[in-house]
Amino acid sequence: MIQSMTGFGKHVIQLPTKKITIEIKSLNSKSLDLNARIPAAYRDKELELRKTIASSLVRGKIDFGLYIEITGDETSxxxxxxxxxxxxxxxxxxxxxxxxxxxxxxxxxxxxxxTDREDIDEAEYKTIKEVLQTALKEINTFRSEEGSMLEKDFADRVGTLQNLLEQVESMDLERQATIRERLEKAVADIKANLDSNRFEQELIYYLEKYDITEEKVRLNNHLDYFMTTLNSKDSNGKKLGFITQEIGREINTIGSKANYAPLQQLVVQMKDELEKVKEQMLNVL
Structure with missing residues (x-):
């Protein structure tokens, strides 16, 4: 199941003299980009807190805030x-x-x-770590919910691509016949005496040049592989991104070989759907 990199988690706990608030926001990013706002008294614990966040969220542009508000008579x-x-x-x-x-x-x-620098209260720090874990659960739940919506969108769009590919396959025989007819007409128009065997060989050469059988097979395989990866246990946006690139290559090659307006129109539709997949793929963990 995929996860989105977009998320928000917040948890607040009230102690006898302090209110502790932890907020975590995340947006998409190629790698982990963690910005932390931590009170000076807890700077020594920043590395540990960063490791905890990184191990849970893995990737994304993360804004982490730890806020401690004095609510009692205590003051530093x-x-x-x-x-x-x-x-x-x-x-x-x-x-x-x-x-x-x-x-x-x-x-x-x-x-x-x-301001007198205070030693870290270990009991208070233990509470902070518990609050952090709760906030991380909240943001991961948010990410999973966003991921479910993305997963449905991807499945719908890949389904559209598969339907368009079926239309390409059914149109391909008509396309080849049209190309053959066009070449024969071109030869007839120049009224040249050609060796029929030689002409047939040249015709086969051009038809093979425009043949898209391999591209159709590879595209179908890539679409199946995309769905298999999408439905796997782990979220792997980078892998899905690589598969999307391969899908794009096959669609582009079919378009360059098409030499047939109705098929090229299908290719345009495929490119449009794939572009929408690429845009949403930027949000996948």
Whole structure:
């Protein structure tokens, strides 16, 4: 079953003095591109968190955010009293203002607040890892649901391609007869005396040149292989992408050999369907 690279997962948990929120968003990308926003206190754990995310999501442009909001009396920031008093003293020499106004100006300057770096609370970090796992389950569920819709779309479009290929096969005999008739008419128009055996040999040569039997067989095989891969257990967008390229090659070759307007119209329809498959394939994990 295929998965989309597009997804969203979010989980929130409330602790006695903190609210922990984890958000994960993903879009399509050729490889894993992980952008992480993590509080400074947890920078030492960033590599571990990245590995956890990478092992679960594998590929895509990932935005990961860890947000910790203080909801109790706990705070890691304190007023730097000495610095603030110095600012107020210097400001008093510049402007004539009361103490409250000086204080309002002073606390806006650099270093007015100091933040003490706290050691990581292992119990809190354990909770963060649990919240992360829940968010990853949510985004993978989202990806699977999106993948189900993509899978149905691919199956419908490949079915359309197979129907068009059947039309190509039924039209091929008529096409060959038309090409033969066209060549015979061209020879008759020039009113030349030609050796009938030599003409027949040349005719066979041209008919073989325009023969699309191998392309039809290969295209049918590629379409079957695409469906087999689509229905496999693992999501493999890159492999499906390679098969799509091979399907495109066979369709292009049939178009270049067609030399018959009705068949070329079918080829245009096949190309249109395949282009839609390619566009959606960019989203497959």
């Amino acid at each position: 920031s304190k007023v730097n009293e000495g610095v603030v008093r110095q600012y107020m003293k210097q400001l008093n020499n510049i402007v004539d203002a009361d103490q409250l106004a000086l204080l309002e100006m002073a606390v806006r300057f650099p270093d007015a607040l100091k």
